[in-house]
Amino acid sequence: MLKGSFKIQERMHDMAQSKKGLTTSAGAPVSDNQNSLTVGPRGPLVLQDVALIEKLAHQNRERVPERTVHAKGSGAFGTLTINGDISKYTRAKFLQPGTKTDLLIRFSTVAGERGAADAERDVRGFALKFYTEEGNFDLVGNNTPVFFVRDPYKFPDFIHTQKRDPRTNLRSPTAMWDFWSLSPESCHQVTILFSDRGLPASYRHMHGFGSHTYSLINSKEDRHWVKFHFKTQQGIKNLTNDEGAELVGRTRESHQEDLYNSIEEKSFPKWRMYVQIMSEEQAKKTWYNPFDLTKVWPHGEFPMIEVGTMELNRNPTNYFAEIEQAAFNPNNMVPGVSWSPDKMLQSRTFAYADAHRYRIGTHYEMLPVNKPKVEVNHYHLDGAMRLDVPEYNHAYYEPNSFGGPAQQEQYREPPLKLDDATMDRFDHHQGNDDYRQAGDLFRLMDADKKRQLLDNIAEHMKRGNVPEEIVRRQIEVFMRCDPAYGSGLAERMGVKVYSDKYESGSAHH
Known part of the structure; x- marks a missing residue:
């Protein structure tokens, strides 16, 4: 017998010796997990077999709704180490020189269902959750610096074109090209999608982008606009259509296999993190709207500033608990980083949290993978999945006289001055060069x-x-x-x- 086989046998023996007793969800011992309780060997089942009923009922509820978009994905844990210095732009503690922050990343395709193949031509999601000492910061981006639409009013329409035609139950290139040809703001993203970079060889071999315009605020209350970039250190690798089709014929899980195996083999994927910085004054002078998600900031005008290194070094222990239940949310900001007038970003602050409450549950943020490392204090009451046991001591509303959590005014952001403070539905094509x-x-x-x-x-x-x-x-x-x-x-x-x-x-x- 091979030497390795002896080790496997020894491990199996040790595991057998240390087996834990099987119980119900309430902790009661299960005496028989092989045979149902029946009236005689051939008789009917009885409702009294509570372990059987619990087992069947739970199986019916083992799945949560898949994400409407980005349903097929892979994820891993790692760290962000800051070796640059952008402290003059931001007071965010996790972006200060020398800091190291735990993170979770989830990669995904956009259009396919959970059972779709990895190696298909599509935009890839690039979602990051940083577990900082000031709370969670989530950066929800893609492997492209731009997107197909700039106004969230059109986002549901666009996603409908990427999904199945209700009549044929097939995906429709006609719907895609009909929408794109009627929406010229999409042509920048379409050009990237159908270029060689529209079909990455793996998640490790592509760049990532925050895509949206965010803001950085420093200790002097100065605001700068910022774009986040993550440059792969594995090199860019892409597939042709024929190579992708051949790979899908062999495995539908090529990206998952590549990411999981590389981490298990301790060949940890790395990306360098960069930012582009734009002052509020510069933003008033660009020929394009710097808050337009269909536009990039030219690197010649706004050069890349290296910030740190991101490394992935741990695979999830349980995919459902740590990846499928992971809830990335643009609402999650920390002091020193904030939003911008980017309309798509602002709409996502509603859409993502709303999706998580529907898909996972009211208190999705209490799940271990979503829970911040800092103490959480608020006045949200009750609801499904209340996983903690809060003690309010009469302070279950605000303001109150019982010492409950109070606002922290030292984190107030400086006012944002807007020139034309007129509310209207502005035609986003006017004044925009989409070509x-x-x-x-x-x-x-x-x-x-x-x-x-x-x-x-x-x-x-x-x-x-x-x-x-x-x-x-x-x-x-x-x-x-x-x-x-x-x-x-x-x-x-x-x-x-x-x-x-x-x-x-x-x-x-």
Whole structure:
């Protein structure tokens, strides 16, 4: 017998010796977990078999609703170590030089259900939870610096196009391209999605972005706008459509396997954390809206500042408890970091918490994976899943005269001055150039990457039988980004266009 087999046998023997007695949920011993209680060997079951009833009832409730988006994902725990110095921009303790903070990250695909394959062309979620000494800070981003829409009013419509057609129960490229061609603000993200980076080889081999604009506040009450970036230290690796299809044919869990195995083998994935900083005065002078989720901040104007290193070094012990129940929430801020006028970010402060209360329960934040490491004091009463036993001592409302938790005014943020304080439904297309940056990105690509991009889009349209009217509309959008972008797609789709009226980036002239 092999030496390793002896070790396995010894371990099994030790485990057998240390077995714990099986009980019900109330702690009562279970005497028989193999045979149901019946009236005679062939007789019917009896309702008195409470262990059986409990077992069946629990199985019916073992699943929680999957996430509406980002349903398929993987996660791991690790640390953020700060080796840069941005203390002049923020008073957040976890961002000060030399600090080390525990974190949880969950990667995901956006459109697929929980059973979807990992290696599909899609945006990847990149959600971080930092367990800081001032409470949890959650950064909910993607592997792209931009998104398809800038106004949350359109987010449910966009997600509907990524899910199944109610009539056919199939995903619909026609719906996707119909929405995209009618929403030119999407073309920057579409260009990334159908480029080589739209199909990462693994979660370890892609960058991450906070995507939204946030704010940093320092000890002097100065505010700066900030973008968060995480650059993979494993290098960028992507798949072609054919490589992805071949991989899915072998395993639907390729990203999960890669992440889990790399950590188990102690080849810990790492990302370097950077920020871009913009002053309030600079924000008034950019040609684009710096709070627009469909736009990037050019690195030449707002250079990357290295902050620290993120490392993943522990796999979850129980996937459901630590990953499926993980609730990432843009509401979770700490002193020194805050929100911005980014409309998409502001809408997510409602949508995420609301989703968690529906999906997991009223007190989802009390679950171990979501619970902050600091003491929590508030006046939220009762409700399902109240996991603690609070002692209010008559102080169950506020203000009160019984020494209950009181507001901490030292953490008040400085006022945010807005020039045009008029409330209205503003047309987000007005004053926005939705073509320049997508065209800039296209022009940055070499000939091979342009070919990949155009081939991927054409293949997606042809395979989905997208109607010619929609194809022409999308070609028109790409023509405004760059004539070669639109004409390249037109050639592949067999559509004739006239490009002499377009110049590269002409839309902003």
